[in-house]
Amino acid sequence: VNAPVPINVGLLGLGTVGGGVAQALAAKQKAIAAHVGCPIRVTHVLVRDALRERRVAGGAVITSDPDEILDDPDVRIVVEVMGGETPALDYVQRAIHAGKHVVTANKELMAKHGPEILANAAEHHVSVQFEGSVGGGIPIIGPLVRDLLANDITAVNAIINGTTNFMLTSMAGGDLDYASALRRAQELGYAEADPANDVDGIDAAYKLAILASLAFRTRVHADDVYREGIGRLTSADFRYAEELGYVIKLLAIGRRNGSTAQVRVHPALVPAEHPLAKVDGVLNAVELEGDLVGWAMFQGPGAGSDPTASAVVGDILEIARALAGGGCFPVPPALDGDVTLLPMADIETQYYLRLRAADRPGVMAQVAQVLGDRQVSLASVIQKEPPRSDGSAEIVITTHTAREAAVQEAVHAIEGLESVIEVSNLIRIEDGAR
Numbered sequence: 433v434n435a436p437v438p439i440n441v442g443l444l445g446l447g448t449v450g451g452g453v454a455q456a457l458a459a460k461q462k463a464i465a466a467h468v469g470c471p472i473r474v475t476h477v478l479v480r481d482a483l484r485e486r487r488v489a490g491g492a493v494i495t496s497d498p499d500e501i502l503d504d505p506d507v508r509i510v511v512e513v514m515g516g517e518t519p520a521l522d523y524v525q526r527a528i529h530a531g532k533h534v535v536t537a538n539k540e541l542m543a544k545h546g547p548e549i550l551a552n553a554a555e556h557h558v559s560v561q562f563e564g565s566v567g568g569g570i571p572i573i574g575p576l577v578r579d580l581l582a583n584d585i586t587a588v589n590a591i592i593n594g595t596t597n598f599m600l601t602s603m604a605g606g607d608l609d610y611a612s613a614l615r616r617a618q619e620l621g622y623a624e625a626d627p628a629n630d631v632d633g634i635d636a637a638y639k640l641a642i643l644a645s646l647a648f649r650t651r652v653h654a655d656d657v658y659r660e661g662i663g664r665l666t667s668a669d670f671r672y673a674e675e676l677g678y679v680i681k682l683l684a685i686g687r688r689n690g691s692t693a694q695v696r697v698h699p700a701l702v703p704a705e706h707p708l709a710k711v712d713g714v715l716n717a718v719e720l721e722g723d724l725v726g727w728a729m730f731q732g733p734g735a736g737s738d739p740t741a742s743a744v745v746g747d748i749l750e751i752a753r754a755l756a757g758g759g760c761f762p763v764p765p766a767l768d769g770d771v772t773l774l775p776m777a778d779i780e781t782q783y784y785l786r787l788r789a790a791d792r793p794g795v796m797a798q799v800a801q802v803l804g805d806r807q808v809s810l811a812s813v814i815q816k817e818p819p820r821s822d823g824s825a826e827i828v829i830t831t832h833t834a835r836e837a838a839v840q841e842a843v844h845a846i847e848g849l850e851s852v853i854e855v856s857n858l859i860r861i862e863d864g865a866r
């Protein structure tokens with residue numbers, strides 16, 4: 433009997449994720465061969481610096497020349513775990529063009545070029561899988577493109593950036609300020625030396641673009657996502673949030689209402705009893721609402737070598753099983769839905785407003801008047817006594833549901849009041865439809 437022919441894999445990148453993938457494929461090779469019906473073999477690994485000594489099990493060729501992988505007809509699956517837009521996009525498109533199946537964990541690539549990559553894959557009858565691109569080890573792309581396909585999905589609420597969730601968890605209770613929380617995240621290796629991608633919400637926006645595209649079956653580009661980072665949050669906001677019965681999370685929110693949708697990433701007050709409020713540290717979670725399933729929540733490790741390898745290797749196995757004749761190639765849904773994205777000015781939610789004003793009678797009435805004139809009604813007011821040493825008082829207001837444009841206008845007008853020193857923060861409150 434002839435031994436089954438192995439399926440050859442070319443790995444683009446051997447960093448945190450690539451290293452985990454190579455290791456998992458090697459450590460589990462027996463079980464994988466039994467599951468797929470033939471062995472999976474990493475034949476080539478692309479890195480920037482091919483001279484640096486590295487250990488890869490199984491004798492893969494280490495190269496810095498992408499052509500060795502992309503032009504090799506024996507490589508059936510290309511696994512892109514390099515990151516970035518360039519040259520990853522070019523390599524992925526070349527692989528597809530050459531009839532190779534692709535697995536990627538690259539959120540930036542999929543958030544900016546997903547539709548064109550998937551269209552190219554459809555044209556060339558190959559599969560592109562990207563479970564690792566959102567939520568690390570949490571299965572969420574698979575459910576969206578397969579298990580939940582019968583649903584019309586109307587809502588997505590997600591905590592999909594572990595770095596900021598770790599920082600916000602550290603700041604909860606008001607003990608640690610922003611700078612100390614960032615330093616702690618950096619010391620523990622959760623935050624990069626340049627943390628902008630995480631703290632400005634860029635990474636979460638990439639992931640939301642991918643989730644919303646699949647959930648709402650339309651094309652949502654990274655640039656379509658409204659984005660605010662966590663840099664304006666102070667210890668005071670965390671103390672007031674707690675007092676009001678909320679925690680602060682960086683939420684990625686998608687909503688669909690018929691033919692309109694909204695996609696936004698910003699800090700949000702979440703009720704303390706809401707399941708997302710309990711997702712702490714570097715954990716990630718995605719909850720969504722479908723018309724058939726109702727609310728469903730997925731939670732787990734959102735990053736790291738092994739968890740992300742879990743997702744990437746799962747994708748490799750699905751393709752390998754199809755190649756070996758024991759499965760079918762997963763196809764993402766068409767992203768051709770007729771959905772218009774709402775501008776941020778048109779969204780409606782509740783708001784938390786913290787401001788500093790002169791400690792004089794009548795100030796609160798003036799502020800309430802400005803809000804009321806714009807149909808923004810107050811839900812609660814906290815005014816701290818005694819006043820601060822400079823004679824100013826801190827006022828925290830929460831509103832009922834209001835239109836973003838009206839609230840922004842009101843904030844502008846409040847800032848112009850003679851008795852108001854500053855509007856210190858405006859945070860949206862997401863009570864959730866659950």
Ligand SMILES: NC(=O)c1ccc[n+]([C@@H]2O[C@H](COP(=O)([O-])OP(=O)(O)OC[C@H]3O[C@@H](n4cnc5c(N)ncnc54)[C@H](OP(=O)(O)O)[C@@H]3O)[C@@H](O)[C@H]2O)c1
Pocket residue numbers: 444445446447448449450478479480481482496512513514515516518519537538539540564565568734735736737740
């Ligand atoms: N880290 C995580 O927990 C995680 C989780 C989910 C998704 N992801 C995504 O997975 C991807 C990889 O992340 P990572 O953390 O593993 O990155 P990483 O540790 O920086 O590794 C990147 C690897 O790609 C190679 N590489 C980068 N640019 C290259 C180029 N132009 N030509 C050849 N090789 C190149 C590097 O080579 P050298 O070794 O020679 O530098 C390195 O081996 C990214 O898209 C990331 O967003 C990461």
